[in-house]
Amino acid sequence: MNNENKPTILVVDDEPGNIDLASALLKENYKVKAATNGKIAIKIAQADSNIDLILLDIMMPELDGYETCAELKRNENTKDIPVIFLTAKAEVADITKGFNLGAVDYITKPLQPEILKARVLTHVTLRQNRQALTKQVATLVENAQLREDIEKLTHHDLxxxxxxxxFELPKIADKQASKSIEESVTNVLNMINNTLDIFKIENGTYPINPDMVDLNNLVDKAMKAVHSLATKKNITFKLESAHQNTYMDAEELLCLSIFNNLIKNSVEASPDNEDIHISISEIGEQIEFKLTNTGVIPKELRDTLFEKYSTSNHIRGSGLGAYSAKLMTDVQKGQISFKIIDEKYTEFTVTMPAY
Structure with a gap:
């Protein structure tokens, strides 16, 4: 192994013979540095950011091993370097004191070659793994920030x-084509709005700001958004509501995404020439939305329907629809569930706090 690529070990001992022995045992696989007292060891450790492990004698004049270790752990640049005590003191109290100061292990003198090599290898490997994991976490955080920045730019540009x-759709003479284009553009806008919201909800950074939202109005918008598809399949919506307006304590855009998603999916899943039943009611301090369509969710998807990507590669879509609906419902202190009726119908229920 090239010497530059070897892990670096700092051996600290006031006896040159012990340093020579440790160096001889380790130099094949490690780059070895030495210090004959604690003060020099601290200076070396603070100056060299590549030290992977410190072998530290306890019994030294002026600054003993305990004091040296404590100083290393107080310094931001050296606190994460693992320390193994070299000691002739094998009493439980002495060993415990070393661990309490932050040491990761101890080796008794006289040094046993195989024990020294094994323990050094173990702790150098652990340090390297921790460093690799720290870099991975930093990369993930950076990628998450990059993803958010890209999504913000994409949202703005699209x-x-x-x-x-x-804005230009009313100028199109073919009203059926205009309606179809409007539905498609609206769906794309909803997807753009949803992606960043989902990311923030997942990370617990979504700034929830509920207000008075009319569920009847949202459902009407959602039904209009799939009018062309429903007409093509000859599907009729049957809406029952105790009131013309039913108000929830929620966020309008999040709720529009939820009900757009459920109603669109119900039209896609329903066979042609069927009815889709929707009911809106007030139950105590909750608003309840129920949607029932012919057709059932495949058995293999039922237990994981609300999990991320559970439906991808099974039915059309990314597998995020039900997952995002649940996230958006949960963050608004609501609940979403489904049940299968007679293996013929699927019924989704959403409850939200009443305003």
Whole structure:
């Protein structure tokens, strides 16, 4: 192994003979540095950021091993370097004191070659693994921030052109084509809005800000958004509501995403020429939404439907629909569930706090 690529061990002992012995046993696999007292050891450790392990004698004049270890652990640049005490003191109290100061292990004198090599290898490997893990975590954090930044830019860059399309739609003479384009653009805008919200909810950084939201109005918008698909499949919505307006304590955009998702999925899953039943009711301090369509969720998906990617590669979509609906419901202190009725119908229920 090239000497530059070898892990670095700092041996600290006031007896040169002990340093020579440790160096001889370790030099084949490690780069060895030496210090004959605690003060020099501290200076070396603070100056060299590549030290992977310190072998530290306890019995030294001026600054003993305990004091040296304590100083190393107080310093930001050296606190994470693992320390193994070299000691002729094998009393439990002495060993415990070393561990309490932050040492990771101890080796008794006289040094036994195989024990020294094995313990050094173990703790150098652990340090390298911790460092690799720290780098991976840092990379993940950086990637998460990059993802968020890219999504923000994407949202900004895409929303402009899509907004122009929606603005120009009334000029299209073919109203059926105009309606179809409007539905598609609306769906894309919803997906753009959803992605960053989901990311923030997953990370616990979504700034929830509930207000008075009319569920009847949201459901009406969601049904209109799938009008073309429902017409093509000859599907009729049957809506029952005790009131013309039913108010939830929620966020409008999150709720629109939830009910758009459920209603769109119900139309896609339902056979042609069927009815989709929707009911809106008030139960105590909760608003309840129920949606029932013909067709059932495959048995192999039922236990994991609300998990991330559970439906990908099984049915059309990314596998994020039910997952995102649950996230958005949970963050608003609501609940979402489903049940299969007679292996013929699927019924979704969403409850939200009443306003």
């Amino acid at each position: 929303k402009g052109p899509l907004g122009v399309i929606l």
